[in-house]
Amino acid sequence: MADLTTNCGGIVSPNPFWLASAPPANSGDQVMRAFDHGWGGAVWKTLGTPIQNVSSRFGGLHYKGTKAIGFNNIELITDRPIETNLKEIAEVKRRYPKHAVIVSLMVETRDEWQDLIKRSIDAGADGLELNFGCPHGMCERGMGSAVGQEPRINERITSWAVEFSTVPVLVKLTPNVSDIVPHGMAAQRGGAHGVSLINTIKSIIGVDIDRMVLEPRVRGLSTNGGYCGAAVKPIALHMTAGLARHPDFNIPISGIGGIASWRDAVEFLLLGASSVQVCTEVMLRGYRVVEDMIEGLSNYMDSHGMKTLDDIVGRAVPSYSEWGELDLNYETIARIDPETCIGCYDCVVACQDGAHQCIYPGDNGARVPRIDESECVGCNLCQIVCPVPGCIEMVEVENGYPPATWNQHVATGAALRPKKGAH
Amino acid sequence: MSTTLPHAPLPADRAEAAEAFEDYKPPLSPGHAVVEANRCLYCEDAPCTIACPTHIDIPTFIRKIATGNIRGSAKTIFSSNILGMSCARVCPVEVLCVGDCVYNHLDQPPIQIGKLQRYATDVAFAEGWRFFEAGAPTGRSVGLVGAGPASLACAHELRRLGHACTIYEKRDVVGGLNSTGVAPYKMRADRSLEEVEWVLGIGGIEVKTGVELGRDLSFEALEAQHDAVFLGFGLGPDSWLEAAGSELSGVEGAVEFIEGMKLGTPDVSEVRRAVVIGGGNTALDAVRELVRMGIASVTMVYRGTEERMSGYAHEWKAGKLEDVKALWQRQPVGFEGEGRVTGVRCVKLGQDRQPIAGSEEVVPADLVLLAIGQGKLGELVSGLDGVTVERGRVVVGPDGATGRPGVFAGGDCANGGKEVVNAVAEGKAAAQAIHRSLGGN
The missing domain is CATH 3.20.20.70 (Aldolase class I)
Structure with missing residues (x-):
């Protein structure tokens, strides 16, 4: 105790x-x-x-x-x-x-x-x-x-x-x-x-x-x-x-x-x-x-x-750090577990209207949404609106870029990964 | 002191292990549990807690589910009711805690207290949490007769107070009706045995099976070996209907039949039409179980009216939805058949409960279960100075004391046949009284 x-x-x-x-x-x-x-x-x-x-x-x-x-x-x-x-x-x-x-x-x-x-x-x-x-x-x-x-x-x-x-x-x-x-x-x-x-x-x-x-x-x-x-x-x-x-x-x-x-x-x-x-x-x-x-x-x-x-x-x-010290090359994307997804599409509408337009209705009428991973910015909005515990996971993507903060980028020109969702 | 649990193993192919006996109140998912817990109004001096015979602090255990303190939630439950896992399944919550939820006075459904209790206690069992330790040894010992809920609750409480305990059980199987009598769609025998082992985990409770009071152990020896005695031997065998043909094969006692189903696999392959005689909760359990065993036609035959049946209305409602039929105001007067029963001869009763002349009819049946009550075992102790037995029940005061110093009783043998939760409450109260009688505070 x-x-x-x-x-x-x-x-x-x-x-x-x-x-x-x-x-x-x-x-x-x-x-x-x-x-x-x-x-x-x-x-x-x-x-x-x-x-x-x-x-x-x-x-x-x-x-x-x-x-x-x-x-x-x-x-x-x-x-x-x-x-x-x-x-x-x-x-x-x-x-x-x-x-x-x-x-x-x-x-x-x-x-x-x-x-x-x-x-x-x-x-x-x-x-x-x-x-x-x-x-x-x-x-x-x-x-x-x-x-x-x-x-x-x-x-x-x-x-x-x-x-x-x-x-x-x-x-x-x-x-x-x-x-x-x-x-x-x-x-x-x-x-x-x-x-x-x-x-x-x-x-x-x-x-x-x-x-x-x-x-x-x-x-x-x-x-x-x-x-x-x-x-x-x-x-x-x-x-x-x-x-x-x-x-x-x-x-x-x-x-x-x-x-x-x-x-x-x-x-x-x-x-x-x-x-x-x-x-x-x-x-x-x-x-x-x-x-x-x-x-x-x-x-x-x-x-x-x-x-x-x-x-x-x-x-x-x-x-608790400053924004300028956060790693801009850290990349996450959303993954939906098709086994537990209940097909409410709340993530679809949230992503389309409120975020970066990378989640779409499932193909051929399937109720499990499709995520365009090349456009997903890893914002968490879909996970926040999802009603099913653990259904949407934010997973880290290995993109080959070493960590680089905004401060490092400004000071030393550290390379930043290409932007996503900036269409 | 060691804990021993020499119970007989359960056969894997017993009837209740079949899929037909899946939960009729399925468990809540973690997400649903949190949503339901947050609906709770967290009443002060809560009616649900008052309604619970063991007075579990229900609003507190529910709040702890809402905050994610599941361990604390389970501790709150078990602090009041050490058999909180089985009670979550077998309690008639509709007439106890849930029935008194204040939401019943609002236009919203009452809190699913039983399911929330099941959620917290299931997590506790899955995680292997233990909450209680034995008290410092007092050097005193208590002998308990019967290994059902009353004795288990009593013994656990006595161990917390430091007294040694020995439970004497005449069967090979421990757990009492939780193991042998409760409808399997509420509680399976294996869960009951798991719970017994968990309770005995406190240590220092010796269980001797195959020891029957009056046969293998005299009351005098029991008293001589222990500083106090708790009687929790429950009820006796099914009451029998003395009528022509009752010796036919296929006429059985309901309690005995249910026990056979929980501990084995009765052969009902030839049974097309079953009749259960009686209108109490054993009869209701029996008809619902027979339906689940795949018997095409199940009929309850009761001498009273639907309104006056002693079984719980919510159980009968569920039975009706499962296509159980009922014949009200029927008195069985004999059984038809040669060797094997083929039907029950009944007469109709009028409003004056007297047979109506010329109303005799035969209800076809190839299985008839008698659920018209159980014998009382009070005669086991009826000759003892200071012990009063009335209509087979051991008479006790509010704390379980009989008139004989050092002898206490609780559960069905004293209350005549109530719920598991009543047995737990009575066993626990008796433990406190025993403790005081042994000089404790």
Whole structure:
């Protein structure tokens, strides 16, 4: 059995699965129930001056019969008194000393930061997370993503927090920026012990086409919210990997964004996250989802001979390269297994209309499509649309050309294979 | 301690190995399993789990199929039901988990829970996964009578708790009705034996076949040799219809006939018309099996009405689709023939269940199976202080305890004849009670 003990920026937990700062980590009762289900840590719902929320608050992106593949919210930070939260944090730490409680904070002035940091640590916080990410409501008040989008302010507030704190400080980054790297670097310069990313993405989840009002609707109006859930994972993976592979960025990452199963968590760990945070899947399915996450990760690690999280964290980062470093002479083509093909022709229409016109209806009425291998560019589209597992395989072709990247071609004139599909 | 399984080998040409007995609920492909698993609503306090006598955490095992954690899925199933592989095949899911799926209240079909359970457990068997280890030895030993599902589930649970186990089985074949009685289109004897070996893989369960309680082993000796006793000896032989001609060749007990088919190859080459007497699930299994054996005309003769038959409605519906005929409200009163049966003499019953005068008729048959119940074996223990036997059943409390200290019972001998999954639940509960009686927590 793999050892899942986690250390993310000095915050230690029995496993890498933390509740993200959000409704599931809103109260002591919830966090304790979550720990009973197996969660290794929890980032408390952001403390600050308690706010007043609207109803309604959440919206779901439903897609082809599947509910809430994406999700957004216009809820703000905690609406409960700071004293109540701190008292419950202390109670949780007293009862669950081995689990990580990270307190998320969002206030304005230096004095406020100092005061709330001290009180949080006095309550027993194992770490702090600075909420520089919230993309609605708080940013208009000069907090949340308004801080996260300004590297100088991020660095300054981070340095205050690090100065006042005796426990590790994570900075939660907003994805609502064109490049995540300057923002991660600002947190690092400020002295942060790690970063958490991503917070939610500015979004409009949908429009009620009969009322002609955005969702979620608050009387006759709505506003942009924060997008999250399974659908945001690719964006979060990109930002996580973007920091993890940067040569000057060297603090730990807590990965967030669309983690709904152990597989998603493995992807974040492979791309450099040393803990993961989950919110939406818990909101949709409950704390109980963590059992499969822990077991699935453990089974995965066992099957790959991994003993500790050190064996997995960052393992796929070296595979993230620049386009100019990819081998232009690597050639693949699609092969259809006639035994398993069911003759839907979805690959034919996808290739003809959406790709490079090399897949044709079968000869003499046969339902197994024919591939013109001399024109197939190896784009994968047919494999992506094929409904039959394993039916279309992308196979490597030996074309006699030694590997050559675009950068090598530009620098040294390395020979490139003839183009295919450029008819 | 060693595991021994001295069962008799199955003949390769037994009837159930023929193609006629292919699955009537074929397995899901991996792709279909994932699609079906993702349909599951992952209910909290799920009705399906409540409906399952072993309370398998069904939403969790299904979610694990959806996430690709098949190993974890199988572990979830076996943690609650060590015979989860056979139960996936033989459970009447239509009246248990699937029957209570919340999709039944929506305009969509319920989740195919049995098939998903079969998918996960089949992968586990194919991969050779094992999940449980024996507990630290307690120095206590338990004797179990009968090698069917109740005893197997009980023994496995007792081994996890560290108690040594010896199972005494009067037959040469282990596995109980899974091996000898369940319709082969649901569960073949070889799969049942494979499952028994997998269960015994925990180690420390000795199986002694050919040992019959009261014949080869006295109850006193059994009690003397063990710190506790579990009775899981099931039901007795087919009940017999005492009527003129019942001694004719071709009049057989249904359970005995099915056993012959699962463990061998009964000769039905001369049979054109078969009649099964009864309206319970054994009768339904028998008629469907006879159809698959190629018998041209198969008729069920039942004294009650279609609405009141005790067999499962979904099984009878399937039987009808397979061209099984039925004669309702018929009372067999004798058998025709010389040497070999040629027909069943019946009278019609009225709404008052009394014979209607002048209604006698002969239903032609060259094979007649009696599926009118099985004898109860309670008399094996009826003379013992503290053990109560009522109508042949061993009377037990909710945890399987009889009134005699250290003696527990479960499965058909106590419940009168229910499903495999009930036997597993009762065996497991009894194991916990035995553990407590031996001083465990």
